[in-house]
Amino acid sequence: MAYGIWLSWNSQEEGFDLPVLPEEIGVSMGGDGAGHDVYGLGKINVIKDRNLAEYTIDSFFPAQNYPFVTATVLLHPKAYVDYIMRWWESKWPIRFVYRGSTMEVNTAASIESFEWKERAGAAGDIEYSLKLKEYRFYSALKPTVKSSGGAATVTKSAPKRPDDRVPPKTYTVVSGDSLWKIAQMTLGDGSRWKEIQKLNKISDAQVKSLKIGQTLKLPAVTGSGG
Structure with missing residues (x-):
């Protein structure tokens, strides 16, 4: 992606470029340094990890293709709003990419x-202010204990690579169910049954004989925007 801003969700299952780049990107970042009085030295400051960065984007979604x-x-302007609201309600982080x-x-x-809100004087344009953190x-690291020459040592496993995909939801099959x-x-759409079949590796022969109590993974729910 060239100069611009890209927002996406669930490992880029959904996403879009911001159509109109803001005049500026507001970035806020602080620290948790703690002050202490030390005898003979006076006031000192203990440096700690920085706080999470916060980003503010103020722009608008246009109703027409301006130059x-x-x-x-x-x-459509409302489609961008629908995407952002749906991602927010998923309670899962999005991916924010900015290249300047x-x-x-x-x-x-x-x-x-x-x-x-609808932009004054420009019917259909939607002004917005988006704040991200x-x-x-x-995740908790699982320690392992190793014994070497009678002495026990504790090591922690390396953290796994972050996965920004939404954990798949599941459904338990009951009597009378079909895909x-x-x-x-x-999902609100019966025609998506083949997605469930593929996700759970169900053969064509098994489609008509689902087992009661069987747990099925569900694909992500798609919205009406975009």
Whole structure:
């Protein structure tokens, strides 16, 4: 991607370029340095890890293809709003990529706030303010104990590579279920039953004989925007 801003969700299953680049990107970053009084030295400051970076984007979603629109694909203004709201409601981080002339950011981020309104004097354009916060994936590390020459040593396994995909949701099969019925109930679209079949590696012969109590993984729910 050249100069611009790209937002995506669930390992780029969904995403878009911001159609109109903001005049500036607001970046806020602080630290948790703690001050202490030490006898004989006076006041000292203990440096700690920096806080998570916060980003503010103020721009608008255009209702028409203005000359200054930089995105190759232009969506309806409300489609952008629908995407962002759906990602926010998923309670899962998005991917924020910004490439400028002097700065580059590529990070997982949580949506902290999103305000939007129809732009005065430009029917259909939607002004917005989007605030993101850097997100760090985390998980507990499992220690292992090794014995060498009678002395026990404790080591921690290396952290796994962060995975920004939304964990798959599941459904437990009950009497009378079919893949079409499950797709209709859980995804809102019965025609997506083949996606469930493929995701769970169900053969054509097994489609008509689902086992009661069987747990099925479900694909991501897609929205109406874009």
